[in-house]
Amino acid sequence: MIIGDGVACHAVHGKKRMMVVKIEKRDIPSVINGIWDIFLKYEARKASIEGVIQFRKRLNNELFAGNLAVFGAFEAGKLVGGVVTNKDGSRVIILVSDKKCGIEKLEDKLFDAVLRESSGDTITAIAAEFAADTLRKLGFETSGKTINPCGIPLVQMVYQKKPKKELCSALGGKTDEV
Numbered sequence: 001m002i003i004g005d006g007v008a009c010h011a012v013h014g015k016k017r018m019m020v021v022k023i024e025k026r027d028i029p030s031v032i033n034g035i036w037d038i039f040l041k042y043e044a045r046k047a048s049i050e051g052v053i054q055f056r057k058r059l060n061n062e063l064f065a066g067n068l069a070v071f072g073a074f075e076a077g078k079l080v081g082g083v084v085t086n087k088d089g090s091r092v093i094i095l096v097s098d099k100k101c102g103i104e105k106l107e108d109k110l111f112d113a114v115l116r117e118s119s120g121d122t123i124t125a126i127a128a129e130f131a132a133d134t135l136r137k138l139g140f141e142t143s144g145k146t147i148n149p150c151g152i153p154l155v156q157m158v159y160q161k162k163p164k165k166e167l168c169s170a171l172g173g174k175t176d177e178v
Contacts, residue, residue, distance in 0.1 A: 018080065018103050020113050023070040031072050032063060035082035038096045046130040051152040059084070059093065071113040073097065073106055083110040089118025092125040095134065111138045115161065123159040128152055135159075 023031045036056065044052045062068050062084075069089055073081035081097030092114065097106040114123065124143075127135055132142070132155040144156040 018073055018075045018106075018109070020071055020073045020109050022113065022117065023072050025066075028068060028070050029063060031070055031079065031082060032059065032068075032084060034072070034079040035070075035084060035094060035096055038079070038081065038098050039094060042099055043096060043128075043131065047128055047152055051128070051148065054148065055094075062086070062093065068093070069117065071110055071117075073103070073110055075101055075103065081106045081110055083114055085114055085118070085123075088120065089114050090120045090123055092123060092135070095131075107134055107138065118161075121161050123161070125157045125159075126154050127157055129155055132157065 036059070040052075047055075067087050069085045069087050071083050072079050079098075080101040080103065083095040084093045085091060086093070092111075095107055095110060097103075097110070103109075123140075125135055125140060126146070132140075135157050136142075138159065140157040140159045142155055143158045146154050146156060148154050
């Protein structure tokens with residue numbers, strides 16, 4: 001599999017080397033299948049079968065429409081985590097990591113890649129309650145609750161990007177008016 005159009009980050013963890021890359025359009029379907037496998041292994045058992053089927057249908061619809069951006073975390077060429085967003089990075093659709101890969105804060109590294117690529121001031125997510133804690137650790141806040149038709153409680157969440165520091169503040173807060 002050919003991955004990525006650029007490395008978003010490298011991390012060295014002891015002897016382990018991990019890369020987070022933005023996935024090229026032609027490779028998105030196969031990487032999403034890998035992300036889905038990780039989801040099924042670690043997260044799907046916490047949801048109803050109907051909810052898992054509905055979620056996959058929604059993901060397939062977005063994939064078919066070409067509305068997705070995907071980042072994958074790879075260790076020794078193996079997918080160990082991923083995040084799927086809409087094209088502009090303003091909505092997280094799925095964020096998962098292989099719990100057995102041994103890389104600490106892998107979700108943080110994946111979300112950092114989203115932050116670098118997203119264009120807006122906020123990023124939203126609708127998460128199952130069992131996944132909401134992971135998003136809270138990344139800085140998301142609960143903005144409301146809703147229930148999907150399959151009866152899985154979903155939490156509406158929002159992440160407010162931190163404003164970039166002005167150059168003048170980096171220079172001691174002084175500016176010269178011209």
